[in-house]
Amino acid sequence: MSQDFAERPTAFVADETAEARPKPQRLRLLAILSALMGFASISTDLYLPAMPTMAKELDANAGSMELTVSGFLIGFSLGQLLWGPLGDRFGRRLPVAAGLLLFVLGSAGCALSGSPEQMICWRIVQAVGACSGVVLSRAMVRDLYEGSRAAQMLSTLIIVMAIAPLLGPIVGGQVLAIAGWRAIFWLLVIVGLVTLAALFTIPETLPVERRSKDSILDALRGHLRLVSNRRLLSFAAAGGFFYAGVYAYIAGTPFAFIEYYHVAPQLYGVLFALGIVGIMLANIFNARLVTSFGSRRLLQVGSAGAAVSGLVLLVTGSTGWGGLAGLAIPLFVFVSWSGLIVANSIGGALQDFPAQAGAVSALVGALHYGSGIVGSAAVSRLADGTPFPLALVVAVAGVGSLLSLVLLPPNA
Template identity: 65%
Template sequence: MLAILSVLMAFASISTDLYLPALPAMAIALRANAGTVELTISGYLVGFSLGQLLWGPLSDRYGRRLPIAIGLVLFIAGSAGCAISTNAPMLVGWRALQAVGACASVVLARAMVRDLYAGHRAAQMMSTLMTVMAIAPLVGPSAGGLILHVASWRAIFWTLVGVGLATLAALHVLPETLPPERRNRQPLHRAAAGYAELLGHRRVLGYAGAGGFFYGGIYAYIAGTPSAYITYYHVSPQFYGLLFGAGIVGIMLTNQINSRLVMKLGSDRLMRAGTVGAAIAGILLALDGWTGLGGLSGLVIPLFLFISATGFIVANSIAGALGSFPERAGAMSALIGAIQYGTGITGSALVGLFADGTPWPMGCVIALMSIGSLLCAMLLVPVAAASSGEAKATGQENHAALNKTAPIEGMTP
């Protein structure tokens, strides 16, 4: 089950990271400039962000498995559409459909974790899943570069069609984690009011803002690094894959550190530490992008530090938000995801809008987003001491949650 959940959560990375090295080639083939082709990332994020708001309430009402299956079918159709696109606007549209399907897997995998675990244990399991799923972005750009070396960029999207079909075939072994007696019978047309109610809680805003602003920086990184590395510093697509992969190794390491320390230090404290590190790295990156004094190394090192902060920010912000309303895990997961990828839209779009052929727009956007993440974590999430009483309460919450999911075979707390 750990493997399946990891694959489902990796769909966001698979859908984007695999074709990143092909962005310059796609711009030439489709007769579009770099900024226009980078909008394929923004179009994907629009579908990914809004689609989650649909899948969350559906899964709370009808269970997790059926919406995932429907989403995979949409993902396959969208990937095939991308492969046959003949111009940039057409590609952007198919990317949006691809994203609506892919986000079902991601948002419902997070909800399934909350179905099974609670408290710091949920944050620990989220870190473990993110470490496993990090294999996808680790090998994605390199694999995309290899495909591009032997075939056209269209072959990359046909590869995604194959990934979707394989995942759909494997879905029959995934157990349902939300039994009928725990489902939310609230009418679907009231979902918007439910989201507004969730956003009325300051703590939820803090977790959503910390993760959301950080995602804005991540997607500025995704949108800006192909141009910064390949076009500006003239590195090969294959070497770009290695540079991108180095950041994924950093994510894997910090996720492992987070999973080992979260029970001792608490998820909120580790999240705040991550936002501090990301803000420092963002400021250094902006300075290098403005002055260019550090050269390629001055770009690589701050980007590595920034992206490595993912291990402390993302899992803990998601687990904290889900723990606030465990009975509405699907809707909360969808809301958090929509906010995160909504800011991702902003981050990637700003990089494309202000693209000037230098790394400066990317560095500036990352700096602003990381500072926003820091402010949300520090000002909106209440500071709570990690006392023994808190640990005891968390243990009791985990015990109760696991009792509720006892019929699921193979789950070991």
């Protein structure tokens, strides 16, 4: 850690200050925040092509392996309720560093697992660590920017960090072919250690005078008060329903594409990458328009698009119409709406709570990824060897995202 950063922990304390920093510092901050936000994606996307192979080697069925996604989401959603208050009380960097160490430990445990049960347990540990970077990187954005500008920066970060899920399944498929599935988790160990080292090259964004004096228990009680805020809950619910569909997609497509439609594991990564390209394009669109049209309006457009594409998928997934293309194209359209839904859902929820950015980010993240648990578990529970369960869950998620927005008060 450089002396400059150590002695000036309150750099980046306002929007104007952040913009005024030298370009190399701003680019480094952008890169590291993007990496931290990407830990949720790389933790799962890298091993998606390996799931059928892992099921065979660990003597597990498709449902059991899909539960490794659900297990990750359990740790990821509950862990955020811890890291958010810790980040508000002790600053952002120290909790993120502790979380990265847990991520490294969990990834190593996954690499050494000999059964589905062990894998699920270590995935929970991995997730608790990974979510520290995700929840607190969002809070760091709120430390630096406000309102629509925060939503715009979140979209920019998502565009940059989308490289991870774009390349993840492709890289994972190649690692699987060359070195086996365990090497994928050893690669995650390396990624965690490199990110931990990079973390200490950027300044703390939450100065001491702005840190919460509440105990962690008081902060956890505060989550209950935040949940009663109708505006916050509505923004969070719109994103939460969508996350249920996204994680149904993540858990269900390896088996739908690879086993049902006989797509090669290496080519699965290409199909998955198409969805990430759609997300990137939609985030570019969102970043350019959000300051003009506002988070709520673009969130409504995205939720409506998700509902329509989910219903189309339900028709094609239940009838088999169009074969692989009939399944892949509506899924591509559905996940692409993430560009208008995720950043605006988070930005809208954070807007009214600058002093509680960590807690709000944690609560919204817990609701989002908790919904992901429901989506991935539903696909696992309903698994029947066909794409229908995947299509059903995605359709319900899209419609739910749209309907949740009617809960927003008239003056929102």
